[in-house]
Amino acid sequence: KNEVEQSPQNLTAQEGEFITINCSYSVGISALHWLQQHPGGGIVSLFMLSSGKKKHGRLIATINIQEKHSSLHITASHPRDSAVYICAVSYGGSQGNLIFGKGTKLSVKP
Amino acid sequence: DVKVTQSSRYLVKRTGEKVFLECVQDMDHENMFWYRQDPGLGLRLIYFSYDVKMKEKGDIPEGYSVSREKKERFSLILESASTNQTSMYLCASSPYAGTSGRLSSSYNEQFFGPGTRLTVL
Helix, strand or coil: CCCEEEECCEEEEECCCCEEEEEEECCCCCEEEEEEECCCCCEEEEEEECCEEEEECCEEEEEECCCCEEEEEECCCCHHHCEEEEEEEECCCCCCCEEECCCEEEEEEC | CCCEEECCCEEEECCCCCEEEEEEECCCCCEEEEEEEECCCEEEEEEEECCCCCCEECCCCCCCEEEEEECCEEEEEECCCCHHHCEEEEEEEECCCCCCCCCCHHHHCCEECCCEEEEEC
16 A cells, blocks of 8 residues: 655744655555645645656646655645645556555745 | 635624525535644645535544535535634645546646634633
């Protein structure tokens, strides 16, 4: 059974800081997902990647398949980035099940 | 714009009541999922469905049942609500990836509803 571990569990940063959230998993996957959940509940998909690096605005996601590790970086953090960031992995099966990490709660102070 | 909707954002019920949580998606997705989310435990899969009238148990199905009579609608039923079912409930859907040829990892992307915060008193 694949385990997905995230660190840190909680993170407080000052506005403008560079932020890194880490995710490790235990067995081979077809894709890794980074999700964002704002207070209020709704979850949105930020990235889905199976190799290398993806960038969207101030967000960067990287994955190292050999080391079974991914990082989510936020450059020039802003209070609106405050949210729970969730890492999840999938195996490419037709039913699309995901295995989720427990999430990292990020708070960015002005 | 793709959309997954849930029938209620907040719900308060009494112990022993039968509770229905409805989820509707407008993306013609084959797969639909029900999760609950609790502090410190993350998202846990209750049930999923990969086709109309088909259902599979997830990691924590006890105390729950589901119904999928139409492709766009997936219902979660608490037959007799208990206080330990107080939680945030999230529905999601994803397209079917197929069983032949090379699977695209994009087909595993799940689209989530806004969540229902259920309190059982």
